[in-house]
Amino acid sequence: MTEGSSKRYSGVAMLLHWLVAIAVIANWRIAEAAEHAATKEAQSQIMSNHFSIGITILALILLRFGWRLVRKPPPLSSDFAGWERMLAKGTHIVFYVLLTVMPLAGWFAMSKYGAPISVFGLFELPPLPVAPDPEGAKAIFESHAAAGTVLLVLVAVHILGTLKHTLIDKDGNIFRMLPFGEPKA
Template structure:
């Protein structure tokens, strides 16, 4: 029996995966651009887009988690080593934690400045009912930035794993998350 379709992620999971990946890359570039903006006004505008996109990424991650409840992930290949299974599960768990905590921390920090988060003018998250604390907000943004670096390192590890499976193991694992190619059974 051919179990290739059972090893491939459903198209909804693929779309959410790649939209989140694109969002994370865009978030990284927006944060760097905002920090290096030519003026404070330009920096605020860029960071406004960063905050907006952060909410969109959070919604996509929550949609991805909801989808996983309805449609569990296909099983990992049976020939993976125990350390590969553990690393895959740990990496994905850390991704979800960071991708949920980071935007919530950003919203919390903005609330400590007394600001909500406008999401591209479509809707706004109001400021959370927390005490004003600019120093605390700044510290939270520092942790948020450190988590961003951790997220980028984790993404690098994820990419290295995909490359290992594609170029070294040649097991077709990458094609589980693509609508073309052939994942190995």
């Protein structure tokens, strides 16, 4: 392992990171589009994609957990202030919790409607064995939407932190998650 690669995430970790990032942003935009759909039928079709991507995000996050067990991530830069270390670790923990719980909550809520989740028309996740409860499902979806807002705030914090380290500190931290450039100590 070269000196630069020991400071850099593995290719698999990078791929999973960027796939999840793209999927989260796409899913947010899809949910927004569904809110503004002209008909219930159009909204349902749009939300089908949202559910499919949500399940895909869950699968990618579970793969990422598994990969982290096999391949430890590189340490944070020794130049980080204590508050930066705490914010980075706390943000990532909340990311992982939300990216795991949100798809499960969506599946649970759909199960309360007694509905399976079609994943891109390839297969269906059957409803979980829970009692029908449309009002409970609505409450779960409201919590899911609130969690989505928290997730978007964390994405903004993550991007702002990356910009700070790239443009102000010029510490090369961004290259830990890119296959090019030189990460620094």
